[in-house]
Each structure stands twice: as C-alpha cells, then as structure tokens.
Amino acid sequence: MGEFSHFDQHGNAVMVDVTKKKETTRTAIAQGKIKVNDEIFEKVKEGSMAKGDVLGTARIAGIMAAKKTFELIPMCHLLMLTKCKVDFEMLEETKEIKAVCLVKTTGKTGVEMEALTGVQIALLTIYDMCKAIDKHMVMSEIHLVEKTGGKSGDFVWKES
Amino acid sequence: MGEFSHFDQHGNAVMVDVTKKKETTRTAIAQGKIKVNDEIFEKVKEGSMAKGDVLGTARIAGIMAAKKTFELIPMCHLLMLTKCKVDFEMLEETKEIKAVCLVKTTGKTGVEMEALTGVQIALLTIYDMCKAIDKHMVMSEIHLVEKTGGKSGDFVWKES
Amino acid sequence: MGEFSHFDQHGNAVMVDVTKKKETTRTAIAQGKIKVNDEIFEKVKEGSMAKGDVLGTARIAGIMAAKKTFELIPMCHLLMLTKCKVDFEMLEETKEIKAVCLVKTTGKTGVEMEALTGVQIALLTIYDMCKAIDKHMVMSEIHLVEKTGGKSGDFVWKES
Amino acid sequence: MGEFSHFDQHGNAVMVDVTKKKETTRTAIAQGKIKVNDEIFEKVKEGSMAKGDVLGTARIAGIMAAKKTFELIPMCHLLMLTKCKVDFEMLEETKEIKAVCLVKTTGKTGVEMEALTGVQIALLTIYDMCKAIDKHMVMSEIHLVEKTGGKSGDFVWKES
Amino acid sequence: MGEFSHFDQHGNAVMVDVTKKKETTRTAIAQGKIKVNDEIFEKVKEGSMAKGDVLGTARIAGIMAAKKTFELIPMCHLLMLTKCKVDFEMLEETKEIKAVCLVKTTGKTGVEMEALTGVQIALLTIYDMCKAIDKHMVMSEIHLVEKTGGKSGDFVWKES
Amino acid sequence: MGEFSHFDQHGNAVMVDVTKKKETTRTAIAQGKIKVNDEIFEKVKEGSMAKGDVLGTARIAGIMAAKKTFELIPMCHLLMLTKCKVDFEMLEETKEIKAVCLVKTTGKTGVEMEALTGVQIALLTIYDMCKAIDKHMVMSEIHLVEKTGGKSGDFVWKES
Numbered sequence: 001m002g003e004f005s006h007f008d009q010h011g012n013a014v015m016v017d018v019t020k021k022k023e024t025t026r027t028a029i030a031q032g033k034i035k036v037n038d039e040i041f042e043k044v045k046e047g048s049m050a051k052g053d054v055l056g057t058a059r060i061a062g063i064m065a066a067k068k069t070f071e072l073i074p075m076c077h078l079l080m081l082t083k084c085k086v087d088f089e090m091l092e093e094t095k096e097i098k099a100v101c102l103v104k105t106t107g108k109t110g111v112e113m114e115a116l117t118g119v120q121i122a123l124l125t126i127y128d129m130c131k132a133i134d135k136h137m138v139m140s141e142i143h144l145v146e147k148t149g150g151k152s153g154d155f156v157w158k159e160s
Numbered sequence: 161m162g163e164f165s166h167f168d169q170h171g172n173a174v175m176v177d178v179t180k181k182k183e184t185t186r187t188a189i190a191q192g193k194i195k196v197n198d199e200i201f202e203k204v205k206e207g208s209m210a211k212g213d214v215l216g217t218a219r220i221a222g223i224m225a226a227k228k229t230f231e232l233i234p235m236c237h238l239l240m241l242t243k244c245k246v247d248f249e250m251l252e253e254t255k256e257i258k259a260v261c262l263v264k265t266t267g268k269t270g271v272e273m274e275a276l277t278g279v280q281i282a283l284l285t286i287y288d289m290c291k292a293i294d295k296h297m298v299m300s301e302i303h304l305v306e307k308t309g310g311k312s313g314d315f316v317w318k319e320s
Numbered sequence: 321m322g323e324f325s326h327f328d329q330h331g332n333a334v335m336v337d338v339t340k341k342k343e344t345t346r347t348a349i350a351q352g353k354i355k356v357n358d359e360i361f362e363k364v365k366e367g368s369m370a371k372g373d374v375l376g377t378a379r380i381a382g383i384m385a386a387k388k389t390f391e392l393i394p395m396c397h398l399l400m401l402t403k404c405k406v407d408f409e410m411l412e413e414t415k416e417i418k419a420v421c422l423v424k425t426t427g428k429t430g431v432e433m434e435a436l437t438g439v440q441i442a443l444l445t446i447y448d449m450c451k452a453i454d455k456h457m458v459m460s461e462i463h464l465v466e467k468t469g470g471k472s473g474d475f476v477w478k479e480s
Numbered sequence: 481m482g483e484f485s486h487f488d489q490h491g492n493a494v495m496v497d498v499t500k501k502k503e504t505t506r507t508a509i510a511q512g513k514i515k516v517n518d519e520i521f522e523k524v525k526e527g528s529m530a531k532g533d534v535l536g537t538a539r540i541a542g543i544m545a546a547k548k549t550f551e552l553i554p555m556c557h558l559l560m561l562t563k564c565k566v567d568f569e570m571l572e573e574t575k576e577i578k579a580v581c582l583v584k585t586t587g588k589t590g591v592e593m594e595a596l597t598g599v600q601i602a603l604l605t606i607y608d609m610c611k612a613i614d615k616h617m618v619m620s621e622i623h624l625v626e627k628t629g630g631k632s633g634d635f636v637w638k639e640s
Numbered sequence: 641m642g643e644f645s646h647f648d649q650h651g652n653a654v655m656v657d658v659t660k661k662k663e664t665t666r667t668a669i670a671q672g673k674i675k676v677n678d679e680i681f682e683k684v685k686e687g688s689m690a691k692g693d694v695l696g697t698a699r700i701a702g703i704m705a706a707k708k709t710f711e712l713i714p715m716c717h718l719l720m721l722t723k724c725k726v727d728f729e730m731l732e733e734t735k736e737i738k739a740v741c742l743v744k745t746t747g748k749t750g751v752e753m754e755a756l757t758g759v760q761i762a763l764l765t766i767y768d769m770c771k772a773i774d775k776h777m778v779m780s781e782i783h784l785v786e787k788t789g790g791k792s793g794d795f796v797w798k799e800s
Numbered sequence: 801m802g803e804f805s806h807f808d809q810h811g812n813a814v815m816v817d818v819t820k821k822k823e824t825t826r827t828a829i830a831q832g833k834i835k836v837n838d839e840i841f842e843k844v845k846e847g848s849m850a851k852g853d854v855l856g857t858a859r860i861a862g863i864m865a866a867k868k869t870f871e872l873i874p875m876c877h878l879l880m881l882t883k884c885k886v887d888f889e890m891l892e893e894t895k896e897i898k899a900v901c902l903v904k905t906t907g908k909t910g911v912e913m914e915a916l917t918g919v920q921i922a923l924l925t926i927y928d929m930c931k932a933i934d935k936h937m938v939m940s941e942i943h944l945v946e947k948t949g950g951k952s953g954d955f956v957w958k959e960s
Contacts (some may be wrong), residue, residue: 324613775944
C-alpha cells in the first residue's frame with residue numbers, strides 16, 4: 001500500500017530526500033481543457049491566425065510558470081527543465097480549448113508537477129484574456145497524460 | 161457584443177488601463193475539485209485531523225499563490241489583497257476534494273484571477289502530496305463562483 | 321545643484337521616503353533599439369505577420385518585467401501599475417527594431433524605471449529568440465522619452 | 481542559413497530541447513555603457529571611492545539579476561551559474577560608465593543571456609540612482625563580447 | 641486575552657481581512673545582532689571604509705528582502721513600502737554587528753514583518769560574506785524595537 | 801589567515817567561481833530559537849496538536865524560503881536542494897520554540913545559507929502568526945550546527 005512521500009513519520013511535511021537518486025532523463029505530459037462560449041471560441045480561433053493572440057500569450061505564460069513550479073508547490077524540488085512546450089487544440093464540437101504541456105529534464109525527480117502547472121497557468125491565462133466577454137468558463141479534466149523515467153517507472157493515463 | 165480587453169486595436173496584448181477606475185471593495189470566490197481514489201481520500205481525511213496535513217499545506221500554497229497572480233498571468237495587475245482564504249470540503253460520495261478560495265481587495269480591478277489561481281495551486285499541491293500513491297487524480301469544474309464590485313457589476317455562477 | 325536621492329547623509333543606500341508624497345497619476349514612456357542583421361530583420365518582420373512571433377513574445381516579456389521592476393532595481397518602490405504596453409517599430413533603413421514602453425500608475429513615485437525595464441527586457445527577449453542566427457546584435461539608445469506627474473514635474477527628452 | 485531555435489515548425493514559441501546536450505563549461509562576457517552628464521560622472525567617481533556607492537549597488541543588482549534571467553526571458557533555461565561578476569570602467573573622455581558582466585556555468589546551454597541581463601540591470605540601477613540629478617542618460621552599445629563552450633562554438637565580437 | 645489573528649474559528653490559516661481598515665501611516669523599526677570573531681570584526685570594519693564592503697552588500701540585501709516579505713511569510717499582506725533603510729553599528733566590546741531596519745508605509749496593515757525580515761536577511765548576508773573565515777557566527781536578539789500607526793496602537797520595546 | 805571569498809582583489813563583491821569544484825553530497829543543519837510569552841507558548845503547543853497550526857505553517861514557510869535563498873542572499877549560488885526539512889522543539893523551561901533546518905544537495909557549493917534561511921523564515925513566520933497576542937518575542941542563538949561535504953571540510957558547532 002502506498003504512503004505519502006511528503007511527510008515524515010511524525011506527519012510533518014518534508015521535501016523528500018532525493019540525494020541518492022540517479023540523474024536520468026524524465027518526461028511528463030499533462031493536459032486540461034477550458035470550456036468557453038461560442039463567441040469566445042470564434043474569437044480565439046481567429047486570433048490565433050490574425051491578431052489578438054490569446055493562445056500565444058497563454059503558451060508563454062504556461063512555459064514561464066512551469067519554470068516557477070518549485071516556487072509555487074511547497075514540497076517540489078527545483079529542477080533544470082531541459083525542454084518545455086505548450087500546445088493547444090480547438091475542440092469544435094464541445095467549444096473547448098485543450099492545452100497540452102510537455103516537460104523534460106535530466107534530474108533526480110520527475111516533472112509531473114511542472115507539466116501540470118504549465119497546463120493550469122496556460123488555461124488561467126486564456127480565462128484572463130477572455131473574461132471581459134463571459135465569465136462562465138470552466139476548466140476541467142486536468143490530469144497527467146504520461147510520464148517516463150525515474151524509479152517509479154513509466155505512467156500512461158487510463159481513461160476510467 | 162463583448163470585446164477582448166487585453167488587446168489594443170492592432171491585436172497586441174496590453175495590460176489594460178485602469179488608471180481612472182475608482183478604488184472600490186472587490187471580492188471574488190472561485191472553486192474547483194480534485195478526484196482522488198479511495199485510499200487517498202481516506203488518508204487525506206485522517207491527515208486533516210491527526211497528522212500528515214495535506215490540506216493545511218495546500219491551503220498555504222493556495223494563499224501564497226494568490227498573492228503571486230500578477231507574476232503568473234501576463235496581463236494581470238498587481239493588487240494588494242486585503243483578505244485571502246482557502247477552504248476545503250471532502251465530498252464523500254464522489255471521492256472528490258473541493259477547494260474554495262475567497263479573495264478581497266480595495267482596488268481598481270477585480271480579484272477573479274487571484275481566486276482562481278488560489279484554487280488551482282491548492283489543487284496542484286494536493287496532487288503533489290498524494291501522487292506517490294496514485295497518479296490518476298483529475299482536477300475539474302474549476303470556475304468563478306461569484307464576484308462583487310467594479311464597473312462590470314456583480315456576477316453569480318449559474319449552473320448551465 | 322542636484323543630489324543623489326538614494327543615499328542618506330552618510331552615503332548609505334536607502335529607499336527614499338515617499339510617505340508624504342501625494343498619490344497622483346504618473347506616466348512614463350521609454351524606448352530603445354536593437355540592431356540586427358538583414359536575415360533576422362526579415363524573419364522577425366514576417367514572423368509578426370504569420371508565425372514565429374518574436375515580437376509577440378518580447379511584448380509579453382517586457383510587460384511582465386515592468387511589473388517586476390521593484391524586485392530588480394534595489395532602491396525602487398513597489399508600485400501598482402495601472403497600465404503597461406510595449407510597442408515595436410521595424411526601422412527598415414537601419415535594420416533596427418525599436419521598442420517603446422508606456423507605463424502608468426496612480427502612486428507616490430514615478431514609473432520611469434518600470435518603462436525602462438520594460439524596454440530592456442523586451443529587447444533582451446528579441447536577442448534571445450534571434451541569437452541562434454547571429455550574435456552580433458547591439459542594443460542602443462535606450463532612454464526615457466517623457467514622463468508626467470509628480471513633484472519633479474514633466475520631462476520630455478531633448479535630442480542633444 | 482540559420483533558423484530561429486525558439487519556435488517549432490508551426491511557429492509556436494518553445495523552450496528548446498537541450499536534454500541530450502552535454503554539460504560543459506560555458507562562459508560569456510557582455511558589456512554596455514551609460515552616458516551621463518558631467519555632474520553625475522564626477523559624483524559617481526567620487527562615490528566609488530568614499531561614500532554614496534552607486535557602482536557597488538549596481539554591481540549587486542546586476543549579479544542578482546543574472547541569477548533571475550530564467551524568470552525574465554520567457555524561453556531561457558534555468559542554469560546554475562558557477563560564477564558571476566560585474567565590473568565598471570569610468571570613460572573620462574566620453575563621460576560614459578561601462579559595465580562588463582562575466583558569467584560561467586557548467587551546463588547544457590550557454591550563459592549569454594545571463595551576462596547581458598547582468599549588464600542591463602546594472603546600467604538600469606545606475607540610471608535609477610542618478611536620475612534625481614538628470615534624466616537625459618542613455619544606455620548604448622550593449623552586446624555580447626565573447627562566449628566559450630557549447631556546440632555552437634566560441635564567439636568573439638567583431639566591431640563592424 | 642489575545643487570540644491568534646491568522647486562523648479562522650476552525651483553526652485554519654487565513655490572510656486576515658483588512659479590507660475595512662483605514663490607510664494610515666505606519667512605521668516599524670526592528671534590530672538584531674550577529675556575533676563574529678575578532679578577525680572578521682576587523683575586516684568588516686576596514687571594509688566599510690576602504691574596500692570589500694560587507695555592510696554595503698548586506699544593506700542592499702536587507703532592503704530588497706523587506707520588499708519581498710509578502711512572498712516569504714505566508715499570511716503577510718503585500719504592502720507598498722514608502723521608505724526602507726538598514727543601518728549598522730559596530731559594537732567594539734562584544735564584537736557584534738548590530739543591524740537596524742526602519743520601514744514605513746501608508747497602508748492598511750503594519751510593517752513589523754518587513755522590518756524584521758530586513759534585519760534577518762541583512763544579518764544572513766553578513767554571515768554569507770564572512771563564513772569563509774569562520775562559521776561560528778551567531779545571530780541573536782532579533783526583535784521589534786518600535787512601531788507606530790494602526791488600530792493596535794504604538795509599541796515600544798521594553799527590555800525585560 | 802582567512803580571506804573574504806566574496807570579494808575580488810579590488811574589494812568588489814563577486815559570486816565566487818565554483819566552476820571547477822566537484823559535485824559532492826553536502827548537508828547542513830542550522831538552528832535558532834524564538835522566545836515567547838506563556839500564553840503564546842501554550843497556544844502554539846495546543847495548536848500543533850489540534851487546530852490553529854502555527855508550526856505547520858512555519859515549517860512550510862521555512863522550506864519554501866530555503867529554496868529561495870539564492871534570490872535573497874546576493875552572492876549565493878542557486879542550488880538544487882535534494883532534501884529540506886524543518887523541525888521544531890518546544891522548550892518548556894525557557895518558553896522558547898527551537899527551529900532546526902536540515903538541507904542536502906549534490907552540488908558544487910554548500911548549503912549552510914539555505915539551512916540558516918530556512919530557520920530564519922520559520923522563526924519569522926511564528927512571530928507573524930503570534931504577534932497579535934504579544935510583540936515582545938525575541939529570536940536568538942541562530943547559527944550553523946553542522947555541515948558535511950565540500951573542500952572546506954566538515955564543521956561541527958562548538959559551544960564557546
């Protein structure tokens with residue numbers, strides 16, 4: 001049975017000891033969606049081609065936030081990310097914008113939190129830039145898609 | 161019809177001019193959920209009572225992140241938050257943990273983004289502290305619940 | 321004759337006392353240029369229209385940096401910027417890209433440093449995104465263009 | 481012919497993948513100047529010897545900013561700098577103060593941006609500390625002087 | 641009898657509500673000491689006059705840290721400091737260096753934490769710059785000296 | 801006889817060159833105390849068991865601050881901490897709360913400053929959360945307890 005790794009035997013929060021872990025290549029991909037109304041959906045879609053580039057701004061915000069994960073999540077280790085990208089997909093049927101963040105590092109711990117933080121802040125930035133039109137946007141289905149590297153092995157998301 | 165407020169007439173991103181806006185009291189409440197497995201749900205519930213305090217850590221992370229919103233969301237104004245709190249609810253039936261963030265300020269712009277950022281980072285911190293047990297957690301239904309103050313008027317979330 | 325304002329009578333650096341200054345509207349505009357080679361100039365120009373948006377990225381970096389001025393410049397006061405924008409001009413004859421940053425606040429001190437920081441980091445971001453092509457870029461003529469508000473009065477740059 | 485390295489094939493900004501690059505020693509030196517009036521020039525010169533130490537403050541600001549480069553330049557990788565120094569030269573004839581920043585690391589990417597950021601913020605700090613006397617200062621000729629290490633090879637600035 | 645102000649009725653940490661508090665002028669002075677050995681004491685003393693300026697560096701670090709207090713102390717409000725200074729005194733008899741930090745603001749909450757943070761980081765910077773000589777330095781007697789402004793009234797430290 | 805390591809031969813502050821140092825495992829432990837009045841002592845003690853968790857909040861603040869040491873102490877190198885924990889001890893007789901911070905890394909420089917910063921901010925957070933009750937708290941005896949690793953060898957604190 002699993003145990004929380006971020007607490008010591010007294011239940012106190014600790015940044016776990018990874019001193020003896022090997023430096024290996026680690027990757028993580030996370031994704032999430034934001035549901036917007038028809039008007040926003042069309043404007044964002046146009047914007048990404050012509051002007052008023054919501055997704056370009058959100059992409060940069062997501063990448064910059066991934067680099068700041070260690071400042072935001074209390075027990076996260078600082079890592080030197082060796083790659084970070086954020087991509088978007090416009091889901092026409094559901095009027096959702098999907099954000100996918102890929103992060104790589106060569107280090108002693110994984111980059112799941114960095115990928116998830118990249119997704120979250122990218123979605124929040126979309127929210128921020130569109131909220132003057134409508135505030136009923138909802139962010140959902142934010143989760144890890146896959147990870148590789150590290151002692152705990154690879155992970156691939158299984159739809160339940 | 162609404163217009164993006166974060167772009168000028170050429171489509172370039174700008175931090176919008178709020179110089180002439182009045183300083184008024186503004187509040188915002190946002191919420192979101194993280195779905196966890198049974199084992200995590202039980203451990204978090206116990207922890208919040210005895211030791212291994214996941215929610216206590218997530219609460220602090222959420223509050224600290226709300227204060228950093230202006231650093232994370234490119235076009236957000238820096239605001240002096242006059243109150244910030246994060247609360248959690250354990251939803252037994254669905255094995256979800258709900259986070260609710262309330263933010264207040266006396267300022268020229270609203271605090272919706274601060275409340276949403278507080279929720280997001282609180283949920284991410286729960287994810288971080290529980291991911292050693294299971295990585296299939298999903299964050300969902302993250303949205304603004306209500307806001308008051310400011311020219312754009314009050315807002316109350318309507319379930320669609 | 322003028323005196324340094326950031327030192328006390330013993331010559332020690334201090335953050336000057338603005339407690340009794342009035343909150344007034346203050347604006348500042350700063351500008352600067354980066355000289356690039358022909359190839360970069362053409363690519364940046366195309367990019368700003370189609371894809372590979374160097375200037376869009378530099379604009380966001382400049383705005384975000386302006387908000388962080390108080391963290392970068394030791395004796396700068398933290399200010400709540402009420403507007404910030406960065407614009408670019410492609411100077412065909414000299415193959416220079418000009419960045420102009422406008423900042424506003426309602427506060428007790430001016431925003432000259434914020435406007436200059438916005439210009440500097442915007443230019444540095446252009447450098448970063450183009451340096452794989454050529455590293456002989458030069459940043460020059462970075463200065464304040466004008467400021468309004470505050471006890472020291474308005475300022476307009478005079479070409480010497 | 482060169483290509484932008486910070487965009488993928490769709491023109492979207494990415495933090496480039498350096499995962500497979502080797503960790504090697506890398507150095508970079510950058511420089512730049514700020515032109516001041518006679519009065520400021522004399523005061524700074526005296527200050528650096530007796531009291532009112534403008535250059536001492538600017539040196540520290542430059543070093544601290546170099547460490548923050550990854551936070552300021554969107555697509556920059558975080559690097560563990562192994563050395564950083566900022567030196568100044570008083571150019572009597574032109575009444576300019578020259579700042580030179582040297583940065584070293586053992587890492588997967590170069591430190592050009594860190595050296596340039598160190599120069600920029602050092603110059604901006606000089607500006608900030610002298611602006612009460614005169615605001616007509618201009619920062620110019622900011623560029624990379626040399627770099628060593630990394631796949632792209634060594635670079636030495638050639639005056640054009 | 642007093643109550644913790646940073647917890648709600650359930651014992652959860654909150655950033656306390658100061659929305660309705662008035663903006664008034666508030667000051668705080670804090671101090672602390674670091675005990676060093678004879679060699680360090682002499683070197684620091686010389687340095688502050690000639691070269692190797694430990695105290696000049698510590699002063700800047702303390703001022704910059706005071707501005708970051710809201711990022712460091714979880715429940716602290718962000719405040720716009722209107723003045724900040726750090727002074728040092730060389731206590732010959734005890735071979736201690738005393739740091740005193742004065743902070744002012746016009747705001748809704750006090751600046752005690754900012755003054756204390758300024759002292760702490762100034763002392764830590766002295767430690768850092770002298771630790772190559774001897775690591776037996778001790779920081780002691782760090783406390784608030786006085787505060788003015790705010791509903792809780794003025795405070796003057798009484799030696800017990 | 802020792803020499804300051806953070807100054808060059810001209811007395812200018814530099815971030816010392818560790819490029820050629822080996823990456824080795826390094827640990828540091830620091831400690832310090834805060835003296836509080838009886839009422840605060842009892843409340844904190846209860847809180848750590850039931851609700852109103854002062855020490856839980858201080859622990860997280862200390863760990864997060866240790867990760868930010870490179871931003872706070874001007875000449876400190878950025879390090880990737882591989883472990884960080886903060887523990888507290890309630891000293892009944894003297895009504896003091898003792899904080900102990902342990903930090904590890906695999907790197908080119910030691911983590912003494914990180915451990916000391918963790919202690920300082922943990923103590924400051926206790927101060928912040930208790931200051932509504934009494935402001936006469938004093939922080940004292942903050943020092944390094946031991947360090948291992950690195951060229952300068954191991955260190956163990958000797959009570960003088």
